[in-house]
Amino acid sequence: MQPDSSVSCAPGLMAAPSVAGSTLLTAQVHAKLSERLFVAAVWLAAALVAASFLWIVADIAFHGFAKLSWSFLTEAPRSSGRKGGISTILVSTLLILAVTVAVAVPLGVGVAVWLSEFSRRSSRTARVINIALDVLAGIPSIVFGLFGNAFFCVFLGLGFSIVSGGLTLACMALPILIRATESGLSAVPHDWRQGAAALGLSKAAALWHVLLPAAAPAITAGLLLGIGRAVAETAALVFTSGYVDRMPESLMDSGRSLAVHIYDLSMNVSGGDQAAYASALVLIGLLIVINAVAIQLSNRFMKSRIQPA
Amino acid sequence: MQPVQPLQSVTSAHTDRSLQLTLFIVSLVTASVLGLIVLFIFRETLPALSGPGMLRFVTDESWHPLENQFGMLPMLWGTLASTALAIFLATPLGIGAALFCRYFAPRPIVRPFRALITLLAGISSVVFGFWGLTVLVPLIARFEPPGASLLAASLILTIMILPTVALMSEAAINSVPESYSGGAAALGLSKGATIRQVILPAAKSGIFAAVILATARALGETMAVLMVSGNVVQTPGSLFDPIRTLTANIALEMAYATQFHRSTLFVSGLVLTFVIAALAIAAHRVEHRAGSHHAA
Known part of the structure; x- marks a missing residue:
């Protein structure tokens, strides 16, 4: 057998004392070096990702806590938000979210139930709806803003209002909610459906008493992720729910959300940085809590994934 | 034993059928939101797209809507440059983070690290x-004023699309059959060589889908880019030049745009929608092909 240099990459083989010995040694050194470099590169990438996240959160927390206080949360903004607090902003944000949830939940759960319980994956309608949802999930928020402005504000005559903003966000949150509900329903074992059918339960009763309760944690997790996306949103709201920072008197009033408030303070109000930091801290805090609960819920759901006994 | 009441089963079959119909209609309505979006944005673009004004987006020198100049090319270059740079940076970082999570992280770090992403x-x-505006832009300005620049926009975009690349790449890596790494180990390949020569090639399609979706996200990002890019309409000549992206342009001018000008903003929105829809469908296809690949 000829000494073949291709075996030289196998570690632990002793080389025969020959001319091949030195090339084998360099090959081993090379392999070891590139292995080290690769591992170092992976660690570096991970460190950079973690560092950028921590830098952002620490910077906002450090500056934000200096300004944040109970009165900041409970007072109305004065002089374009430089003074006072964010009470009216928080109320507007909550109202916009309430509209979003009220519209998105029934629609989203309905679509998910139809897709997973009443349609066949391969049917043409189901395929078209699935593709539409995927595309909808990818559409940039500024385009939702354009649409919301043209459709809800102008065409339906709702004007710059909390309703317009909430409806626009509902369109954005729907795909997230539908996908989460679907995955929750598909995790329910098939035996349960057959068991319900064997007991003479109608499909509606089986859904209400068996399938939806079993999928509840996944639905909640999806709902929280959707709410998180809605709370974080700015571009879709600027031209739908507007800029007004007064206390909204009805859902037809314009209301400024927390994210829009941060945008306005940092771009259009000189000397608004302190208030912007504190508002950003409130927003980040909300988002981290909402998303952490959602992750926790879906993790636990996946782990205790209802097993057939 | 009593047989099931026939009346009851008739009514329950009836409720089932009406439930199915209701849910079907709900599904159609929801899916038609996409159609509605395209329809209404298209409707608003008509003033700009009908008539001879159509070519002005490419032939006009630059973007001065108040002086009747509607050239969008500089902003298109701004969008493409910032997205390309962000993808260039985020792809290795995201794949690195995914590999770290799967193969290199000490056990107690894995979950916190994934939660962080x-x-x-x-x-x-x-x-x-806001962070870019108060931290990153002044930092860049110290070396090369004014700071608000293509570089700042790309760096912010990189951080924003990293999680998409990392989480989807990790899912792709996890779906590589266990036997692949077992086979590589049996051949005496080192961990690094296994990853580079076996795992990553096998997860290629999934990672590619991740990069496509991240591209879509970067193209569509508006507010963060608007806040750090300086918003000067010009074709970027260097990393430190201020730029304006198509999305930022919409957000900046919608408030006061009327008639033809307003309509041109919807044109850029429509173009973005089509490009991003195409990317989303492409990612879908690539991912599905990957799925059938492993099954085979």
């Missing part, structure tokens, strides 16, 4: 923008 995905774009 997921939380990073949930942070508001306006918060990224």
Whole structure:
């Protein structure tokens, strides 16, 4: 057998004392070096990702806590938000979210139930709806803003209002909610459906008493992720729910959300940085809590994934 | 034993059928939101797209809507340059983070690290923008004023699309059959060589889908980019030049645009929608092909 240099990459083989010995040694050194470099590169990438996240959160927390206080949360903004607090902003944000949830939940759960319980994956309608949802999930928020402005504000005559903003966000949150509900329903074992059918339960009763309760944690997790996306949103709201920072008197009033408030303070109000930091801290805090609960819920759901006994 | 009441089963079959019909209609209505979006944006673009004005987006020198100049090319270059640079940076970082999670992280770090990436995905774009404006832009300005620049926009975009690349790449890596790495180990390949020569090639399609979706996200990002890019309409000549992207342009001018000008903003929105829809469908296809590949 000829000494073949291709075996030289196998570690632990002793080389025969020959001319091949030195090339084998360099090959081993090379392999070891590139292995080290690769591992170092992976660690570096991970460190950079973690560092950028921590830098952002620490910077906002450090500056934000200096300004944040109970009165900041409970007072109305004065002089374009430089003074006072964010009470009216928080109320507007909550109202916009309430509209979003009220519209998105029934629609989203309905679509998910139809897709997973009443349609066949391969049917043409189901395929078209699935593709539409995927595309909808990818559409940039500024385009939702354009649409919301043209459709809800102008065409339906709702004007710059909390309703317009909430409806626009509902369109954005729907795909997230539908996908989460679907995955929750598909995790329910098939035996349960057959068991319900064997007991003479109608499909509606089986859904209400068996399938939806079993999928509840996944639905909640999806709902929280959707709410998180809605709370974080700015571009879709600027031209739908507007800029007004007064206390909204009805859902037809314009209301400024927390994210829009941060945008306005940092771009259009000189000397608004302190208030912007504190508002950003409130927003980040909300988002981290909402998303952490959602992750926790879906993790636990996946782990205790209802097993057939 | 009593047989099931026939009356009851008739009514329950009836409720089932009406439930099915209701849910079907709900599904159609929801899916038609996409159609509605395209329809209404298209409707608003008509003033700009009908008539001879159509070519002006490419033939006009630059973007001065008040002086009747509607050239969009500089902003298109701004969008493409910032997205390309962000993808160039985020792809290796995201894949690295995914590999770290799967193969290199000490056990107690894995879950916190993954949670950190997921939380990073949930942070508001306006918060990224604000951080960029108060930390990153002054930092860049110290070396090369004015600071608000293509570089700042790309770096912020990189941080924003990282979680997409990392989480989807990790899912792709996890779906590589266990036997692949077992086979590689039996051949005496080192961990690094296994990853580079076996795992990554096998997960290629999934990672590619991740990069496509991240591209779509970067193209569509608005507020964060608007806050750090300086918003000067010009074709970027260097990393430190201020730029304006198509999305930022919409957000900046919608407030006061009327008639033809307003209509041109919807044109850029429509173009973005089509490009991003195409990317989303492409990612879908690539991912599905990957799925059938492993099954075979």
